[in-house]
Amino acid sequence: MVNKMVLDKREQILEVAEELFAEYGFEGTSVRELAKKANVNVAMVSYYFGSKEQLIKALIQLRAGTFKQTLEALNNDGHSPVEKLNLLVDFYVERVFTHHRFHRVINREISLHQRSSFNKTISDILLKNFEEIKKLILDGQKKKVFRNVDVELTIASLIGTISKVVQSSYFSCRIINIDPDKNSIFEEEHKKRVKKHLKDMMQAHLLRK
Amino acid sequence: MVNKMVLDKREQILEVAEELFAEYGFEGTSVRELAKKANVNVAMVSYYFGSKEQLIKALIQLRAGTFKQTLEALNNDGHSPVEKLNLLVDFYVERVFTHHRFHRVINREISLHQRSSFNKTISDILLKNFEEIKKLILDGQKKKVFRNVDVELTIASLIGTISKVVQSSYFSCRIINIDPDKNSIFEEEHKKRVKKHLKDMMQAHLLRK
DNA sequence: GTTTAAATTAAACAAACGTTTAATTTTGCA
DNA sequence: TGCAAAATTAAACGTTTGTTTAATTTAAAC
Numbered sequence: 403m404v405n406k407m408v409l410d411k412r413e414q415i416l417e418v419a420e421e422l423f424a425e426y427g428f429e430g431t432s433v434r435e436l437a438k439k440a441n442v443n444v445a446m447v448s449y450y451f452g453s454k455e456q457l458i459k460a461l462i463q464l465r466a467g468t469f470k471q472t473l474e475a476l477n478n479d480g481h482s483p484v485e486k487l488n489l490l491v492d493f494y495v496e497r498v499f500t501h502h503r504f505h506r507v508i509n510r511e512i513s514l515h516q517r518s519s520f521n522k523t524i525s526d527i528l529l530k531n532f533e534e535i536k537k538l539i540l541d542g543q544k545k546k547v548f549r550n551v552d553v554e555l556t557i558a559s560l561i562g563t564i565s566k567v568v569q570s571s572y573f574s575c576r577i578i579n580i581d582p583d584k585n586s587i588f589e590e591e592h593k594k595r596v597k598k599h600l601k602d603m604m605q606a607h608l609l610r611k
Numbered sequence: 612m613v614n615k616m617v618l619d620k621r622e623q624i625l626e627v628a629e630e631l632f633a634e635y636g637f638e639g640t641s642v643r644e645l646a647k648k649a650n651v652n653v654a655m656v657s658y659y660f661g662s663k664e665q666l667i668k669a670l671i672q673l674r675a676g677t678f679k680q681t682l683e684a685l686n687n688d689g690h691s692p693v694e695k696l697n698l699l700v701d702f703y704v705e706r707v708f709t710h711h712r713f714h715r716v717i718n719r720e721i722s723l724h725q726r727s728s729f730n731k732t733i734s735d736i737l738l739k740n741f742e743e744i745k746k747l748i749l750d751g752q753k754k755k756v757f758r759n760v761d762v763e764l765t766i767a768s769l770i771g772t773i774s775k776v777v778q779s780s781y782f783s784c785r786i787i788n789i790d791p792d793k794n795s796i797f798e799e800e801h802k803k804r805v806k807k808h809l810k811d812m813m814q815a816h817l818l819r820k
Numbered sequence: 821g822t823t824t825a826a827a828t829t830a831a832a833c834a835a836a837c838g839t840t841t842a843a844t845t846t847t848g849c850a
Numbered sequence: 851t852g853c854a855a856a857a858t859t860a861a862a863c864g865t866t867t868g869t870t871t872a873a874t875t876t877a878a879a880c
Contacts, residue, residue, distance in 0.1 A: 424721070425724055425725065426723060426724055427636065427638055427719075427723050429636055429638035429639045430638045430723065435676075437632065444631045464745075468613055506722050509722070509778070510636075510719050510722055510723075510780055512778065512779045513715050513718070513719055513778045514634070514635060514636050514639065514719075515634055516793070517777070517781055517791070521779065521782075521789075522781070525781060525782045528782065529782075529785055529786070532786060538813050541818060551808075551811065552804065552807070552808040552811070554786050555772065555776075555787075555804065555808035555809075556808070556812070558772050558783075558786065558814060559768055559771070559772040559775075559808075561767060561775060562768070562771030562772045562774055562775035562776075563767050563768040563772070564771075565771055565774070565775065566767045566768075566770060566771035566774065567764075567767055567771075568736070569718070569722045570721045570722050570725070570730065570750075571725060572726055572731070572734060573721055573733075573734045573737060573738075574654055574767075575740070576734060576738055577741060577766075577767070578764075579763075582726070586618060595761065596762065597762060598761070599760075599761040599764035599765070599768075600764075602760065602816075603760070603765070603768060603812070603816045604699070606815045606816045607811075607812045607815045608817060611820060
């Protein structure tokens with residue numbers, strides 16, 4: 403039987419890497435414990451990816467792919483600016499919640515060693531998403547539906563809010579008053595709550611009075 | 612002559628630690644390069660702080676101190692909710708921009724190894740700030756000045772926006788279209804811009820129409 | 821069934837890690 | 851000046867790090 407449980411060793415390594423990098427950081431994760439948890443010999447990491455550094459780059463390439471297309475499709479739809487904004491929030495929250503481990507990894511890595519090639523690689527990916535969202539807001543402004551707000555920082559608020567919630571589930575649980583031992587911040591209930599808040603705030607901020 | 616340039620070795624270590632932890636992360640910074648940059652023997656870190664782990668804890672204790680008092684003072688002032696909100700934004704942005712290295716460190720560390728004592732220590736500090744801001748908004752709601760918004764997530768948006776801007780100065784520079792090689796995201800001009808955006812958005816979000 | 825390449829392994833590699841030791845220098849005080 | 855405590859040093863400690871090696875097993879093709 404072929405199902406999701408049956409992963410080849412390369413995929414197995416990538417999956418465990420995402421989990422451990424999210425939990426302990428890139429530097430904080432040793433290739434040995436990674437291999438152990440993936441039920442794989444230590445040498446397999448070098449064999450498949452070349453090095454630990456290239457492993458995380460492969461992970462980023464893998465996850466960053468689908469994102470931009472969906473955003474582009476959104477901009478080409480026939481929806482109104484407000485509808486697009488709501489769809490954007492739904493999509494973005496959905497995406498980050500589903501891949502919260504990955505987003506924790508890149509949010510951490512982008513804050514490291516400022517002008518390394520690594521930082522630039524991630525920045526490039528994030529910037530493409532950023533530009534698509536920017537188009538959406540500028541279009542709404544052009545149509546006189548949205549106010550003349552600070553577009554760049556408005557996007558920073560949108561992204562920043564979701565990042566904050568996902569950043570530390572322990573901290574987020576304590577913020578919204580749920581028991582970190584019993585509940586997860588990633589449950590459907592809280593996802594809806596984040597969507598509602600962002601739509602609410604973004605509309606209050608963007609729509610003309 | 613006694614001035615800021617004359618630091619004893621303990622202070623020197625703390626200062627360099629903040630710089631390197633912000634740039635390369637806690638795990639990514641070796642005690643040896645830290646000592647070298649601080650013009651200090653390697654053994655001095657153990658001598659003054661006991662261990663690398665206790666060094667970063669000392670750094671957190673040092674920087675986290677003054678923050679809560681200022682927030683408390685804000686809540687006890689005779690200002691209106693809107694005035695308090697504006698003062699809060701000014702103070703918070705000022706604070707994070709001034710200590711952007713430190714904030715990068717804790718924002719990264721809190722996203723690591725979920726339920727370690729370390730994560731809980733930082734969460735406790737951040738939660739105290741959080742509760743003070745919550746009081747401010749709840750007070751505004753009680754006085755019927757503020758709308759019935761999602762208080763917790765509104766604070767997440769406030770904090771998340773600033774964190775995003777400070778997180779990676781390279782990424783932020785590219786977002787707001789300035790040259791990362793010539794300009795810094797931490798200049799007065801951009802600080803003002805962030806303050807303006809946050810006041811604008813928070814008022815649009817919180818005030819009754 | 822034999823052959824060839826790919827996959828997998830245990831072992832070893834040098835380098836870097838955080839920390840400790842034991843000796844030496846500096847400092848403050850009587 | 852003399853003495854005890856504090857500060858500072860170079861060297862070494864045992865681990866752990868990421869990576870490589872060379873041998874072995876597995877799989878696929880002929």
